Amino acid sequence: MPKVTFVGTDGTQHTIQAAVGESVMATAVRHGVPGIIGECGGNASCATCHVYVDESFAALVGPPNDFEDDMLDLAVSDRRPTSRLSCQIQLTEALDGLIVTTPEEQP
Amino acid sequence: MTGGVLIVGASQAGVQLAVSLRDFGYDGAITLVGAEAHRPYQRPPLSKAVLSGVSDVGSLELRTPAFYAQKKITVLLSERVTEIRLSRTGAAGSGVAVTDRGRALDFDRLALAVGARPRRLDVPGTDLDGVCYLRAIDDATRLRAHLASARDVVVIGGGFIGLEAAAVARSQGKNVAVVEAAERLISRSVAPEVSEFFRRAHLRRGTDIRLAATVERIDGDHGRVRSVRLTDGTVLPADLVIVGVGVVPRTELAEQLGLACNGGIVVDEFARTSEHSIVAAGDCTVMPNPQTGDGLVRLESMPNAVSQARVAAATLVGQPRPYTDVPWFWSDQYDLKLQIAGITTGYDQLVWRGDPETETFSVLYYCRGRLLGVNAVNNASDYLAVRKALATATPIHADRAAAGVPLKDLLVAAS
Numbered sequence: 001m002p003k004v005t006f007v008g009t010d011g012t013q014h015t016i017q018a019a020v021g022e023s024v025m026a027t028a029v030r031h032g033v034p035g036i037i038g039e040c041g042g043n044a045s046c047a048t049c050h051v052y053v054d055e056s057f058a059a060l061v062g063p064p065n066d067f068e069d070d071m072l073d074l075a076v077s078d079r080r081p082t083s084r085l086s087c088q089i090q091l092t093e094a095l096d097g098l099i100v101t102t103p104e105e106q107p
Numbered sequence: 108m109t110g111g112v113l114i115v116g117a118s119q120a121g122v123q124l125a126v127s128l129r130d131f132g133y134d135g136a137i138t139l140v141g142a143e144a145h146r147p148y149q150r151p152p153l154s155k156a157v158l159s160g161v162s163d164v165g166s167l168e169l170r171t172p173a174f175y176a177q178k179k180i181t182v183l184l185s186e187r188v189t190e191i192r193l194s195r196t197g198a199a200g201s202g203v204a205v206t207d208r209g210r211a212l213d214f215d216r217l218a219l220a221v222g223a224r225p226r227r228l229d230v231p232g233t234d235l236d237g238v239c240y241l242r243a244i245d246d247a248t249r250l251r252a253h254l255a256s257a258r259d260v261v262v263i264g265g266g267f268i269g270l271e272a273a274a275v276a277r278s279q280g281k282n283v284a285v286v287e288a289a290e291r292l293i294s295r296s297v298a299p300e301v302s303e304f305f306r307r308a309h310l311r312r313g314t315d316i317r318l319a320a321t322v323e324r325i326d327g328d329h330g331r332v333r334s335v336r337l338t339d340g341t342v343l344p345a346d347l348v349i350v351g352v353g354v355v356p357r358t359e360l361a362e363q364l365g366l367a368c369n370g371g372i373v374v375d376e377f378a379r380t381s382e383h384s385i386v387a388a389g390d391c392t393v394m395p396n397p398q399t400g401d402g403l404v405r406l407e408s409m410p411n412a413v414s415q416a417r418v419a420a421a422t423l424v425g426q427p428r429p430y431t432d433v434p435w436f437w438s439d440q441y442d443l444k445l446q447i448a449g450i451t452t453g454y455d456q457l458v459w460r461g462d463p464e465t466e467t468f469s470v471l472y473y474c475r476g477r478l479l480g481v482n483a484v485n486n487a488s489d490y491l492a493v494r495k496a497l498a499t500a501t502p503i504h505a506d507r508a509a510a511g512v513p514l515k516d517l518l519v520a521a522s
Contacts, residue, residue: 021166030174067487
């Protein structure tokens, strides 16, 4: 069971035992982690699950696909190099220990 | 349980109402009661990833049990509210609900998030084994099992549920026919030209589409479905029939309470029913078109359930704010992702961007020069730009949009 740590803008941390195959967004929403809304249910349609992937995991998580790239371009308020929609990050054992930071605001 | 807010319907809207009540600082009791045995879950993937087997039903759960416990939200499952009485002597809006287990639930305030049921097809043979509807987890599980062994699938209804199910079945190599009574597909939601795009897209992938076709009966052998007979005499072989002919809002409790209903429980922009102390949200409601304030629209969608539930919660805690979210919707069919923003009924002009033959395009809908909304296929950028334009009341002029420049550039130029 991979562990994921969500870091809020105020530094508060939530560490969740997630399930392999579940998305980072779904993990956050089901456990009520603040800062991630996931309004569209994981469909890359709302961009309310925007996160910054910690540098140490950026390569492992990889870049967004074109569709997600468009979403990030248009929908999020403060896009950075490791911005991803967390609904598009499926958890694997290799991602155990993943750290993501939630942005100041979701659209 | 005594007092607090009683939310009838452990649905997406019901859960959002409960969560938003806590977000808005409500600290009274919250009870969520639902007839299904499953903890509240998302429905949209049922006709998409769950049916195709990409996701399992466990992934649909909206919140964990620990979350409800921590937020002090009592969730009662497998229990249907059958009767609600408002108090004649107590505080306005208070009363008692009785469940099919005979339990009485007192409430200070009531919220209805009871959803809708699938419309039943009224022809002989719908009771045969192999005739399936799709609304709940149990339907999806049953349908998925049937699909695994099916060869010939007939989908009755060319709306979103029907087309999504058809796409899943066809992607699994089944012979698939879609039977639609209207002259075109998804006729309530998109322009005729967009319906035609979807007809062609399904045809290209080998799905048989029959428009203006009416089912006479479903025939079977030994209780199992065998074929679907149309009124023109056509017989379509079928070992699985999927019926997706729309939904009927569950208005029984609202009618019992004497609330105004008109194709759904009538609510205003504050999610208040005709009895203002009672709120309602989600698929069970009709409300004034949020973009024009006119008429009554029923927005059967998860985003609306979430938006309206937030509005309802704000009303309940005495911080009313009107519904202002831009309605949006999506549908996944094969590798086609349709995204819709805005309510496009009443349009008088369409602006096409991109060639539908490439399966990446968008259509902007206008009425007297005013942007109403967009249908975008595999085009997140246009979808988002229009959604943003509608949310911020930023005009996108039709002639500029038709010129093919990125819509986001027009947004920036206008802001």
